[in-house]
Amino acid sequence: MAATGRELMARMEQLSPSALAVEKDRIGLQVGNPDAEVKGILLALDVTEAVVDEAIRLGTNWIIAHHAVLFRPLSDLRQDRPAGRLFAKLLKHDIQVYVAHTNLDSAPGGVNDVLADKLGLTNLRVMIPTHRETYKKVVVTIPKDHHEAVLQAMCEAGAGWIGNYSHCTFNLLGTGTFRPEEGTNPFIGTQGALERVEEVRLETIVPSRIQSRVVQALIDAHPYEEPAYDLYPLDLEGPKQGLGRIGRLEHPLSLGDFAGRVKEAYGLSHLRSVGNPDIAVTTVAVLGGSGGRYWQEAKRQGADVYITGDLDHHTALDAREAGLCLLDPGHHVEHWVLEPLKQLLVNSGEWEEKQIYVTSVNTNPFQFV
Template sequence: MLAKGQTVIQYMEQFAPKSIAVPDDRIGLQLGTLQKEITGVLVALDVTEEVIDEAIALNANLIIAHHAIIFRPLKSLQTSTPMGRLYEKLIKHDIAVYISHTNLDIAEGGVNDWMAEALGLRQTVPIEQTSSDEYLKLVTFVPASHLEAVRSAVWATGAGHIGNYSHCSFNTEGTGTFQPEEGTNPYTGQQGKLEHAAEVRFETIIPSSLRNKAVQALIKSHPYEEVAYDLYPLALPGKAYGLGRVGKLDAPVTLGEFVETVKKGLDVPTVRVVGDLQGTVKKAAVLGGSGSRYVNGALFKGADVIVTGDIDYHTAHDALLAGIAIIDPGHNTEKIMKPGVAGVLQARLHADKYTTPVHASIIDTEVFRFI
């Protein structure tokens, strides 16, 4: 059974929620429709004509890419221009294009985590926090006979976690009152008669990102026709999301040795380096894409070196003066997202018995050539 477009993207957004992207990022469906069966998914870093030809050959009618194909507002769509021809080809072959960019960078287990893992970084934290998933207190009132069913349903959504503890709740017995009016079909009691019901006040903690999911699970599992529940914001720090990663190495190495780790781990033949190749690296930072503005953040977090792309001349001089080394393997190292995303999506589709294949693009979209 082939998956619908909305189903594939639901899996994608569960992994890399749009809500954690930086403001104004060009993400989401940029071309085509998801109102169709997906014959194949192609995961690519960039959408080029060669990538489109690859999708056509694979019978893939959905491309999930990291870099947007529409970055600035279009004033016209002329098919005589290079980009116009690209859009025309996608439309003629009914290929939709969905973009997952900074949300995929930031996501737990996403681009920056894949890069950090490839470089052997441990105990990682973001270079710069971009948002947090604030906590809410969910409270409801349920008959004791249905308490376990309701608790289990709510906990199954991911609610009830405090640090390394799960299934956290507080439960208080009490008496609830209500009077069913005309047109009701009460679980207990009679229309027009005040009812006194023995109930349990069940309260637990949920991240705000799970609010809708937890409330839906509560309502579905609760026996009452009208479910009473409360949601309270909590002054507790939620899960932090951010760009880049800073982590420790298993053992100190020289900058020159770490360069070789970067080249092998990120699959690049050459890098640009700022710093003393004999200097010691104990803690490193990594950020996919353009990272010039994050060098100071990496330094503040105690990194001896930052691995990132598109470093400009003056940033390199400032870093050298400040005492942090830089390894610039280029922007294209984000290609690590191709097998990463393809693996995540294929596993989730397979688990739900869908036969839609997911392919990692084999097209090299690196535009620079080193001679």
């Protein structure tokens, strides 16, 4: 059976949890039907009419975009105007639009990790922490013969991750007792008789945000009519998550040479630079999109240079006077996240590679002349 939009959105929620988005960010399903079958997926930075035409040509009916298609309030939907034409075309061709914005910026493996990795930065840390994962311990007892099925179902739903290790569980063999009373339909035993069953006690960890999904997977896979399980809150906190990354170069470079590395890594012909091109750069902060407001935080955390887009004149002056170098590669470099996002979706096993496309449309409105 083909996957539905709800399944696609659930996968995107795993990859870029909505809890990571900044307040009032416009994310999630913005156009279309959440129950629409996923016939194909087009990944794009922006949703323009050219991108929609590409989706129609490819036969894809879902667009996953980084920037919201509904961002500013609309005063009308006239089809003789650009916005009206765009939304009319989306609705006419039954194309759904799902947006992952600052949540994809902040998520592990998201925009800022991709941008930092392309520069070869090491010892990465989050620059603007906005969230820390909380965890629960889930404990369930399972008949021995069904233990493996329940374990796999829970871990596939997202339980059991510690760092880069999956399927982390503890299992202890024991004896469970129960007596089915009137009105029950027991998987094992008969009404009125005390049963003793060889069971496995399974313990694992689950992020609080997905506990309901893991519990449902447990219930669906468990053979008992009413499986017994416990959830315990843990003081353990996960790693910091949030906007921007700070890391180090393996070897110091001059600002001029490092600017050349940034241009090569991001496929740019030009970028804007603030600071003495001969100054040595070791510690680098990067934040995809418009991050000018955070330059002081980059400076406070020891960055020699801060890479972000859409810098204005006065921000550049203030940062230079404070001794922080700046590199502005533009906003559009965020598009480098699209190919890694495609691979994450393919690796989920729910969609074939031929069903997922990265847009070939260049939506960058700026050109160097």
